[in-house]
Amino acid sequence: MRLFHSTLLLISAGMACGAEALRVATFNVDVTPPLGSPLCCSAGVKPAARIVDPLSARGLILLGPPKPIVLVAVDWEGIANAGWDEWRRAIAEAAKTEMDRVSVHTLHQHDAPGYDPGADRELERFGLGAKLYDPGFMRQAIRKVSDAVRAAVGNSQTVTHVGLGRAKVSEVASNRRVLGPDGKVKYVRYSACKIPEARDAPEGVIDPYVRSVSLWQGARPLVSITYYATHPQSYYGEGGVSADFVGMARALREAELPDVAHIHFNGAAGNVAAGKYNDGSPRMRPILARRLADGMKSAWEGTVKTPIHAGDIGWRILPVLLPPAEAIRDQQHLVRVIQDEQQPARLRLSTGRDLAWVRLRAARRTTPLFLLTLGPASVVHMPGELFVEYQLAAQELAPGRFVAMAAYGDYGPGYIGTRIAYSQGGYETGPVSRTAPEVENVLLTALRDLLATPGGKAAAR
Numbered sequence: 001m002r003l004f005h006s007t008l009l010l011i012s013a014g015m016a017c018g019a020e021a022l023r024v025a026t027f028n029v030d031v032t033p034p035l036g037s038p039l040c041c042s043a044g045v046k047p048a049a050r051i052v053d054p055l056s057a058r059g060l061i062l063l064g065p066p067k068p069i070v071l072v073a074v075d076w077e078g079i080a081n082a083g084w085d086e087w088r089r090a091i092a093e094a095a096k097t098e099m100d101r102v103s104v105h106t107l108h109q110h111d112a113p114g115y116d117p118g119a120d121r122e123l124e125r126f127g128l129g130a131k132l133y134d135p136g137f138m139r140q141a142i143r144k145v146s147d148a149v150r151a152a153v154g155n156s157q158t159v160t161h162v163g164l165g166r167a168k169v170s171e172v173a174s175n176r177r178v179l180g181p182d183g184k185v186k187y188v189r190y191s192a193c194k195i196p197e198a199r200d201a202p203e204g205v206i207d208p209y210v211r212s213v214s215l216w217q218g219a220r221p222l223v224s225i226t227y228y229a230t231h232p233q234s235y236y237g238e239g240g241v242s243a244d245f246v247g248m249a250r251a252l253r254e255a256e257l258p259d260v261a262h263i264h265f266n267g268a269a270g271n272v273a274a275g276k277y278n279d280g281s282p283r284m285r286p287i288l289a290r291r292l293a294d295g296m297k298s299a300w301e302g303t304v305k306t307p308i309h310a311g312d313i314g315w316r317i318l319p320v321l322l323p324p325a326e327a328i329r330d331q332q333h334l335v336r337v338i339q340d341e342q343q344p345a346r347l348r349l350s351t352g353r354d355l356a357w358v359r360l361r362a363a364r365r366t367t368p369l370f371l372l373t374l375g376p377a378s379v380v381h382m383p384g385e386l387f388v389e390y391q392l393a394a395q396e397l398a399p400g401r402f403v404a405m406a407a408y409g410d411y412g413p414g415y416i417g418t419r420i421a422y423s424q425g426g427y428e429t430g431p432v433s434r435t436a437p438e439v440e441n442v443l444l445t446a447l448r449d450l451l452a453t454p455g456g457k458a459a460a461r
Contacts, residue, residue, distance in 0.1 A: 020310040022159040023063040024215050025152040026223055026261035031057045031074060031141045032241060033113045037134040039241070040077045041114035041353065049239030053247060055112055057145050058263045060215075060223055061095055063156050064310030068097040069372065070149065071225075071381075071406075072104045073265050075243045077114035078411030079106055081356050083138075086117065090142050094149040100317045103370050103381040106408045107266045109244045110236040113137075114411070118356030123349065126339045131349055157222055161305040162312075162374050163214035164402045167298035172291050173230040173269075174276030175204025175388075177426050185426030191233035191273040192280025199276050206230075206272050207391050210292065211404040212299035213377055214260075221260045224253065226296050227379075227404040229267030229388050234278060234285035245274075248289035253296050265406035270385035270415045271428055306375050314373030319366035320446050322383075322413055323436040328354045331362070350431075357412040357434050367410055369443075371450040377402040378451060382443075384413040384435075385428075387421060390443055397451045416443070 032054045039045045055075035062069040070091055079087055088102040095102070106114075113133050120132050178201045180186030187198035210228040214221055232246040243250075250264045278284050328334060334355040338348050370381035378401050380394050391405045415433040422429045422437040 020064055022308055022310045022313060023156040024159050024223060025061040025063065025156040026263070027059055027061075027145070027148040027152040028261070029057045029145050029148045031055050031076070031144070033134060033137050037113055037137060038132055039113055039239070040110045041116065041132045041349070045110055045237045046239035048241050050241070052111070052240040052242040055109075055241065055243055055247075057141070058261070059149070060225070060261070060263060061149065061152055061156070062313060063153070065313045065315065067101055068095045068153070069313070069315050070095050070097065070102040071263075071372070072102070072145070073263050073406075074104065074106045075109055075247055076106045076112045077108055077110060078116070078408065079104055079114070080116040080119070080353070080411040081360055082118040083115040084410040084412070087142060087145070090146045091149050094146040095153055100368060101315060103406070103409060105265055105381070105406050106411065107232055107243070107246055107264065108269070108385070108408050109232050109242065109247070111240055111242045111244065116353055116356055116412070118359070119352040122355045123338060123352040126348075128338070128348060128352065131345075132352070158217055159215045159222065159308060160218055161216040162308040162377065163212070163216055163221075163303035163305045164377055165212040165214075165299040165301070165303035166209045167295050167302060168208045169210050169228060169292055169295035171277045172274055172288055173203070173206045173208065173272050174274065175206055176231075176271050176273050176275060176428065177421070177424070178204070179424065183424065185424050188427045189273065189275035191231050191275055192235060192278050193275035194279055201276070203276060205388060205392075207267065207388055210295040210299050211402070212296065212303060213374065213379065213404065214300070214303055216305060221257065223261045223263065224257065224300065226262075226264045226299070227267050227406060228264070228292065228295070229269040229272050229391055229405075229407075231269050231273035232266065234274065234288055235280045235282060245285050245288040246292065248286060249292035249296060252289060252293035256297065257300075266408050267405045268382065268386035268388045268391035268407045270407075270417070271387045271421070308375045312373075312375040314371070316371040316450060318369045318371075318446050318450055320369060320442050321364060321366050322361065322442060323438045324358050324361045325434050325436050327431065328358045328434060331355060331358060334358070354434060360412070367413070369446055369450060377404065380405045380447070380450065381409055382407045383410040383416070384408070385415040387417050387428075389418050390416075390447070393444060394447050394451060397447055403451070
């Protein structure tokens with residue numbers, strides 16, 4: 001643990017002085033892939049065969065702190081490693097800010113593309129290039145988002161109030177890991193589940209609340225930002241590109257509040273999905289969407305507004321070194337798997353993603369965590385498919401404050417479990433997790449540091 005903790009560096013952004021006005025700009029860009037594109041980084045999902053509904057990259061730019069802060073939510077499976085850095089670098093240049101003041105997240109839909117150029121470079125050496133995604137489309141998407149950010153900066157609006165609300169969402173989220181009497185995983189209750197005993201089991205550990213952060217100009221709402229922790233899949237895998245039920249819920253809210261920019265972030269949903277309430281039939285997508293949209297609406301209607309100025313905005317970065325899973329530490333073994341044409345194509349492709357991530361760990365490339373302070377609210381920006389326990393821990397570490405979490409930032413590490421979960425078996429803590437059990441110590445220590453004094457300046461460690 002000391003090895004990882006010694007790499008932590010906490011940097012505090014300077015707070016704007018006085019009562020300088022806060023300003024916000026928003027953008028919304030279509031990032032729907034062309035037909036034929038790989039989806040979900042080819043993880044057993046058919047290529048794009050039809051467009052069910054478009055995918056978007058949405059975000060906001062906070063202006064008034066020393067340099068702009070940019071938050072982005074993308075309707076893709078994941079943006080990983082060098083690809084995540086590439087997105088943030090391009091957006092930072094467009095917004096005239098620093099790369100570490102940009103946080104990019106995905107909502108993790110599976111009938112959507114993913115981006116990991118480091119993995120593609122590893123695979124290209126063995127004739128497997130462009131199997132994970134469409135490179136030309138990816139370049140175009142980054143350029144479109146950057147252009148939209150550049151244009152948005154010139155169309156900002158003054159913010160006078162921040163609004164905070166939360167509400168329960170009924171019959172959507174359930175824990176994926178159903179334990180047996182021996183304390184081991186008996187069933188993995190995936191996004192869709194048809195096993196009666198698994199569906200009848202309790203919801204398990206979830207965060208039942210959707211949280212709403214809104215920005216206002218007097219009585220006029222400008223931006224609605226929502227946070228909810230669940231895998232977003234209702235059904236998928238047949239090539240029908242879709243933002244799935246979370247995108248549909250967002251669209252329902254757009255129809256109800258058409259003059260407001262709607263941005264949704266997925267919380268720590270690595271071990272949370274709709275499996276208890278979803279049989280995987282197409283009819284369930286609009287039902288799940290309506291349930292989530294109802295929760296969003298209730299959170300909005302329960303909003304409490306507080307005056308806010310630029311000086312009430314804080315931004316911190318805390319880089320951490322995530323410990324790699326033991327199974328992927330041997331880079332030469334991973335190379336041999338990729339080059340072995342007798343291995344299944346799916347395994348070779350996923351191993352390329354493993355190799356890209358572990359090479360960065362070997363080079364001691366850190367992963368930044370971010371904390372945005374908006375007056376009485378703290379929003380934590382985290383990597384990977386975090387288990388929901390990290391989200392609940394963040395709330396406990398800042399009693400009396402409104403705490404929201406956006407996960408699925410850098411998607412490189414894949415699933416990030418708790419220490420005990422790695423001993424319980426189950427899908428999420430198997431080969432799809434690229435981190436070791438010690439990751440819990442690293443992240444909990446980091447969360448304590450980030451949330452220790454949300455209103456004050458952070459000390460360097």
